[in-house]
Amino acid sequence: MHEMGLRPIFYFGVKMGRASQQLHDIIEPAVSALGYELVGVEHIAQGRHSMLRIYIDSAAGITLDDCEKVSHQVSAVLDVEDPIHGHYTLEVSSPGLDRPLFTAEHYRRFVGSEVQVRLRTPLQGRRKFTGLLRGIGDDEVVVLEVDGSEYRLSLDQIEKAHLVPKW
Numbered sequence: 591m592h593e594m595g596l597r598p599i600f601y602f603g604v605k606m607g608r609a610s611q612q613l614h615d616i617i618e619p620a621v622s623a624l625g626y627e628l629v630g631v632e633h634i635a636q637g638r639h640s641m642l643r644i645y646i647d648s649a650a651g652i653t654l655d656d657c658e659k660v661s662h663q664v665s666a667v668l669d670v671e672d673p674i675h676g677h678y679t680l681e682v683s684s685p686g687l688d689r690p691l692f693t694a695e696h697y698r699r700f701v702g703s704e705v706q707v708r709l710r711t712p713l714q715g716r717r718k719f720t721g722l723l724r725g726i727g728d729d730e731v732v733v734l735e736v737d738g739s740e741y742r743l744s745l746d747q748i749e750k751a752h753l754v755p756k757w
Contacts, residue, residue: 591605592659593727598692598735609754610631610633612673612676613629613631613633613642613673614628614631616667616671616673617631617644617664617667617668619663620660620663620667621646621663621664622643623663624659624660624663625648626647626648626652626656626660627646627647627648628644628645628646629645629646629647629685629689629690629696630644630645630688630690630692630693630696631643631644631645631705632645633674638676638677639676639677639678639679640674640676640678640679640683641677641678641679642668642674642678642680642681643681643682643683644660644681644682644683645678645683645684645685645689646660646678646682646683646692646715647684647685647718651684651722652684656684657682657683658682658683659740661680661682664680664682665680667754668680677748686735687753687755688753688754688755689717689752689753690750690751691705691751691752691753694726694730694745697723697725697732697745697751698726699724700723700753701723701724701725701726702722702723703722703723703753703754704719704720704721704722704723704753704754704756705720705721705723705734705751705752705753705754706718706719706749706751706752706754707719707720707732707734707741707743707748707750708748708749708750708751709747709748709749710746710747710748710749711747713741713743713747717749719729719734719736719738719741719743720754721734721735721736721737721741722734722735722736724740726745729744730743730744730745731743731744732745732748732751
């Protein structure tokens with residue numbers, strides 16, 4: 591029994607990145623088949639229960655009916671593929687005004703926007719940066735201007751990023 595208790599910690603601590611790509615690869619065809627763009631997938635382990643959050647978008651915007659359609663389709667695919675061990679909650683959402691940034695293409699699309707970035711590990715004693723997105727190179731290094739200083743952050747360093755809404 592004690593050995594079983596350690597297994598989920600090892601799984602999420604070591605295989606989380608690989609699981610996220612696997613989840614993306616399973617979910618993307620189902621979302622695309624319905625005519626939506628898969629913006630990103632977040633898998634958040636919370637002990638014995640986890641949250642799977644899927645962000646979708648389309649040129650016409652996203653309604654509650656769109657989220658329900660995608661939820662039903664993705665649920666069916668996940669039931670067959672069974673990539674998540676244990677209980678989880680599936681949430682399908684539009685990216686919203688504080689749109690999350692997942693890929694290099696997302697960063698390219700929103701150059702000139704204000705973004706908030708949280709790093710996996712501290713850089714110069716801090717993990718959170720809010721500033722102007724200046725660009726991203728082919729080397730996948732994000733250039734962020736914060737309070738007159740320029741920071742060069744590799745995508746691998748970034749844990750989470752999103753647009754700062756303009757009110």
